[in-house]
Amino acid sequence: MDKNTSSSSSSAAAHVLIIPFPAQGHVTPMLSLAKLISFSGVFTTFVNTESIHRRLSGSGRIDGRRLRFRAVPDLLTDDGGNERDFDFPSMFFNLQESMRRGSTETYKKLLTEEFIGEWPPVTCVIADGVLDFAIEVAGEVGIPTLVFRTSSPCCAWTYATIPSLINNGIIPFPEECDMDEIVKGVEGMEGIMRRRDLPSFMRMVKSTEDNHIKLMNGFNSNLVSGKVIIFNSFDALDPTLLPIMSSYWPPIFTIGPLHLLTKFWVKNSCSSSLRQEDRTCMTWLDNQPDKSVIYVSFGTVAVMSPEQYIEFWHGLVNSGHRFLWAVREDMVKGKQEMEVTKEMEEETKKRGCMVEWVPQEEVLAHRAVGCFLTHCGWNSTLEGMVAGVPMICWPYFSDQMINSRFVSDVWRIGLDMKDVCDRNIVERMVREVMEGESALELRSSAARMADLARKSIDENGTSRANFESLVSYIKSAEL
Numbered sequence: 001m002d003k004n005t006s007s008s009s010s011s012a013a014a015h016v017l018i019i020p021f022p023a024q025g026h027v028t029p030m031l032s033l034a035k036l037i038s039f040s041g042v043f044t045t046f047v048n049t050e051s052i053h054r055r056l057s058g059s060g061r062i063d064g065r066r067l068r069f070r071a072v073p074d075l076l077t078d079d080g081g082n083e084r085d086f087d088f089p090s091m092f093f094n095l096q097e098s099m100r101r102g103s104t105e106t107y108k109k110l111l112t113e114e115f116i117g118e119w120p121p122v123t124c125v126i127a128d129g130v131l132d133f134a135i136e137v138a139g140e141v142g143i144p145t146l147v148f149r150t151s152s153p154c155c156a157w158t159y160a161t162i163p164s165l166i167n168n169g170i171i172p173f174p175e176e177c178d179m180d181e182i183v184k185g186v187e188g189m190e191g192i193m194r195r196r197d198l199p200s201f202m203r204m205v206k207s208t209e210d211n212h213i214k215l216m217n218g219f220n221s222n223l224v225s226g227k228v229i230i231f232n233s234f235d236a237l238d239p240t241l242l243p244i245m246s247s248y249w250p251p252i253f254t255i256g257p258l259h260l261l262t263k264f265w266v267k268n269s270c271s272s273s274l275r276q277e278d279r280t281c282m283t284w285l286d287n288q289p290d291k292s293v294i295y296v297s298f299g300t301v302a303v304m305s306p307e308q309y310i311e312f313w314h315g316l317v318n319s320g321h322r323f324l325w326a327v328r329e330d331m332v333k334g335k336q337e338m339e340v341t342k343e344m345e346e347e348t349k350k351r352g353c354m355v356e357w358v359p360q361e362e363v364l365a366h367r368a369v370g371c372f373l374t375h376c377g378w379n380s381t382l383e384g385m386v387a388g389v390p391m392i393c394w395p396y397f398s399d400q401m402i403n404s405r406f407v408s409d410v411w412r413i414g415l416d417m418k419d420v421c422d423r424n425i426v427e428r429m430v431r432e433v434m435e436g437e438s439a440l441e442l443r444s445s446a447a448r449m450a451d452l453a454r455k456s457i458d459e460n461g462t463s464r465a466n467f468e469s470l471v472s473y474i475k476s477a478e479l
């Protein structure tokens with residue numbers, strides 16, 4: 001199938017079932033896709049585990065004419081706990097297993113249902129590329145599967161080169177190796193990646209039998225098992241990598257930034273937030289001067305020690321700039337024992353605002369925000385790019401290591417603070433992004449990037465065209 005060729009043999013009975021991995025960073029872009037596809041006239045069923053389904057209800061989730069929400073039972077508790085437990089491979093393996101045991105029957109039933117009212121049977125599945133079970137079961141019942149990868153193309157490609165990194169002796173990392181050495185073996189990324197920019201789990205791998213390697217190899221097989229691969233990204237970001245990836249993989253559809261496409265196309269859209277947003281921060285932002293605030297957030301998974309938290313806090317305060325910090329209640333490990341001094345409280349009141357969870361897209365788009373201190377999760381990175389806000393990156397794990405390298409050294413829209421947590425460096429980087437010549441340079445390259453992102457979803461933009469051919473493909477008999 002040529003992704004540039006729209007099919008003419010369209011059928012009105014297309015019905016796509018979309019199933020994300022149960023975590024915020026996966027639900028958000030896949031719900032955007034569900035809204036967009038249903039808006040294009042295709043029947044769309046969005047399937048979550050029961051715990052996520054319940055949490056989405058708080059955001060005003062409502063079934064529409066062509067978009068319906070369904071839940072599959074899981075064996076998880078309803079405390080968002082799967083985002084917290086952080087032995088990465090174990091978390092994935094346990095979750096897949098609990099879904100396999102808890103969800104298969106209901107999922108299979110949804111896949112094989114006959115007509116229900118005007119809803120036709122499911123004609124294809126868009127499965128999260130890390131949800132093995134969803135891909136396997138769709139295969140078993142003979143439904144074509146399209147794979148959606150919620151991380152960046154540069155991350156998916158790095159995972160795919162693991163066999164080559166093993167062959168070249170890069171993994172496992174030799175004892176006492178130089179973390180700043182540029183690694184060989186990632187085709188298309190020559191001269192870019194240092195050891196420290198590889199997915200963080202590679203630092204733990206002791207043998208090629210390691211669980212992390214098994215997990216990543218599983219993600220790689222999932223990717224190539226689909227009819228097509230969908231990325232929440234746009235072509236201008238990876239002009240070198242995407243043609244290389246396309247030469248090895250099924251057709252790739254880059255259709256992002258999805259949150260931007262959704263904003264323009266889908267009216268009255270419900271929020272995808274799984275947590276209660278504290279909107280008092282918007283009033284606080286309204287009272288701050290233009291581009292004066294550093295917005296700080298480390299996403300949904302990252303945790304830090306009280307010592308690291310205090311280093312960040314001092315760095316921010318010492319910079320003299322204002323800050324808005326989204327601090328999840330589970331973000332600082334051992335917070336109970338942490339001593340918050342009077343000085344900290346007073347300084348925060350003077351120039352800061354701290355809340356648990358913010359409406360991030362709105363915050364980033366606010367005129368008062370001048371810098372984004374981020375963990376570089378792919379959604380946050382795209383949201384920062386679209387807003388044209390320069391970033392300071394403090395990646396926590398996995399894909400974030402790669403994204404932060406690209407932000408600083410390929411796209412040049414921010415600074416990478418990876419592997420360091422020191423108040424002096426936080427202060428220096430904040431100043432570099434907020435003050436003088438360096439700030440002007442970063443701001444103008446961030447603005448150029450925002451412009452490229454916007455152009456990609458314009459009438460003649462690449463993401464818009466790719467999205468339209470994806471919908472034609474879903475409607476077609478070619479599946």
Ligand code: UDX
Pocket residue numbers: 023024025026028150151152273297298299300301302326356357358359360361376377378379380381383399400
């Ligand atoms: C992880 C991975 O790093 C990411 O690349 C992967 O694809 C999904 O899981 P996560 O920590 O969830 O990332 O971060 P990110 O991908 O940035 O997603 C976080 C989302 O939460 C963003 O859409 C952001 O807007 C939202 N958010 C965060 C809020 O709405 N409010 C907040 O206060 C903080």
